[in-house]
Amino acid sequence: MWSSPEHRTERCASCDTEREFTQPPCEEGHEVCPEWSCVICGSALFLAMAAA
Numbered sequence: 001m002w003s004s005p006e007h008r009t010e011r012c013a014s015c016d017t018e019r020e021f022t023q024p025p026c027e028e029g030h031e032v033c034p035e036w037s038c039v040i041c042g043s044a045l046f047l048a049m050a051a052a
């Protein structure tokens, strides 16, 4: 049920509810960037990626 790999729904600590998150352009060259940004308030969320 993935709608898009570039968006996901996570709980936003700032909004205190579920929000859609999107990935800002990565400036650090991560192959899989852990940084996501709330589309409502812009709060950053770092998701721990499963170690490859």
Ligand SMILES: [Zn+2]
Binding pocket: 026, 027, 028, 029, 030, 032, 033, 034, 035
């Ligand atoms: Zn990155």
Ligand SMILES: [Zn+2]
Binding pocket: 012, 013, 014, 015, 016, 019, 038, 039, 040, 041, 042, 043
């Ligand atoms: Zn938010």
